[in-house]
Amino acid sequence: MSREHDLIIVGGGPAGLATALHAVRAGFDTVVAEPRAAPIDKACGEGLMPGAVRALASLGLEVPGHPITGIRYVQGSHRVQAAFRTGPGIGARRTDLHGTLHGAVLAAGVPVLPLRVGEVRQDAAGVVLPGTGLRAKWLVAADGLHSPVRRSLGLRVDSRRRPRYGLRRHYSTSPWSPYVEVHCGRHGEAYVTPLGPRLVGVALLTDRRAPFDVQLERFPELAARLPVERAVTAVRGAGPLRQEARSRLHGRVLLVGDAAGYVDALTGEGVSLALAGAGALVDNVRRGTPDRYESDWNHATRRHRFLTELLVRVRQQRALAPLVVPAAERLPRVFATVVNALA
Structure with a gap:
């Protein structure tokens, strides 16, 4: 008969690995199912905001990268910037972030099994992954x-x-x-993140389907700075970005990270929210209050979801989109407040 674990975590990205670290510290017998080999890359802005840096530090982790001191918005001749008030963020390659978390999970003694999870069965006592021999009291969907x-x-x-x-x-x-x-264009945004002495990452967020180089040409200032011969990695893509879930709890299955729901990458807080969600999830399982996880998740993400939703709606309105950066330029204190509320 197979051994029953406390938690099976499906997905070995930042949300799943952070959940595993919180779980092992809480004394839970934990296993991670992730079919991809580490380190895992992903289309990502690669800017860790100060909240994410603090959350990683609370786990005893430091990710290599380039300091980020704030956010600057650019639209034609209009520019506005705000410095972080609670310490710097870090521009870090996604592979470095994943490698740091993955190494910490292995060092903590948590098995990472090369399994692709399809069917999930559950009853009042636990969850079974058919064909794997794995059973646990709880399953965390971080996929x-x-x-x-x-x-x-x-x-x-x-x-x-x-x-x-x-x-x-x-x-x-x-x-x-x-x-x-953050360079604002007619149909989207271009994010430039410093990642090292001779490396920057460029992430494009758009509602238009077109190749990267075609999209970049819509930002002439950036296109002039970044000729194609300086590109050192292939283009990675992701989307559609908006994903909604009916609930973060379904019987003995709890959702965390992007699997729990995602608004947009516009404000760059995905990793911070994943790390916060991982801590809240494990705390509630440890206390025996899993039904409180939904409200805790809503509380932890409410401000981010509201501001991101508002900004996306405004950016998708043709009449309003051109006014965002000029308005922020005229109201720098308001802009700084919003930046630091998200950071």
Whole structure:
């Protein structure tokens, strides 16, 4: 007879690995199921905001990267920037973030099994993954934006909003600013994140389907700085970005990270929210209050979801989108307040 674990975590990205670290510290017998080999790359803005840096530090982790001192918005001749008030963020390659978390999980003695999870069965006492011999009291779905577990449980909600997509590529060039620069265009945004002495990452968020180079040409200032011969990685994509879940709890299955629901990458807080959600999930399982996880998740993400939703709606209104950066430029204190509320 197979041994019953306390937690099976499906998905070995940042949300799943952070959940595993919190779980092992709480004394839970934990196993992670992740079919991909580490380190796992992903289309990502790669800017860790100060909240994410603090959350990683609370786990005893430090991710290598380039300091980020704030956020700068650019739209034509209009520019506005705000420094972080609670310490710097870090521009870090997604592979470095994943490698740091993955190494810590292995060092903590948590098995990471090369399993792809399809079907999930549960009863009043626990969860079974058929064909694997794995059974646990709880299952954590941390399997990403298009979570197969969320879909298999009927928790996926179809969105009627205009879909947005993300594209990312790296360039060999010296960062020209210690800020994450957000360049606002007609159909989306371009994020430039300093990642090292001779490396920047460029992430494009857009509602138009077109190749990366075509999208970048819509930002002439960036296109001039970043000729294609300086590109050092292939383009990675993700989307549609908006994903909704009916609930974060379904019987003995709990959802965390992008699997729990995602609004947009516009404010760059995905990793911070995943880390916060991991801690809240494990705390509630430890206390025997899993039914409180939904309200704790809502409380932890409410401000972020509201501000992100508001900004996305404004950015998708043709009449309002051109006014965002000029308005922020005229109201720098308000802009700084919003930046630091999210950071």
